[in-house]
Amino acid sequence: MKVRPGTSADVPRALAIWRAAVDATHGFLSAEHRQEIDGIVSGFLPEAPLWIVDDADLPVGFLVMDGDMIDALFVDPAVHGRGFGSALIAHALTLAPAALVDANEQASNALPFYEARGFVRIGRSELDSDGRPYPIVHLRYAGPARA
Known part of the structure; x- marks a missing residue:
């Protein structure tokens, strides 16, 4: 599994991945907030520094980093559990060994995913970064997870 730099040609597929992943995992969002986000x-993805993971030459996941912060990591729900998210995390850690990430507390898959890969909780916000009522858990990479 190889992670590669994204191109402008990858943006429509990345947006489709984001939509499918959010629809599958973020059922807690109101319709108004889902549309707003x-x-x-x-608007953000065309300007973002994308990293793409492919499955048979089809993008199935993407990563966006801002310094040490994982700004976005989404995988097509059709391939959840097949290691594509882990490949993106491994790549993120090559870029930022002390990576940080914020996860929606209500997204039942997010916290277990990050914690299983060595991230630990370092804080919590009652509202998301735009003031919406979706609690966010702040995490930092602390090293390989221990079984």
């Missing part, structure tokens, strides 16, 4: 992501 979609607009933000649609």
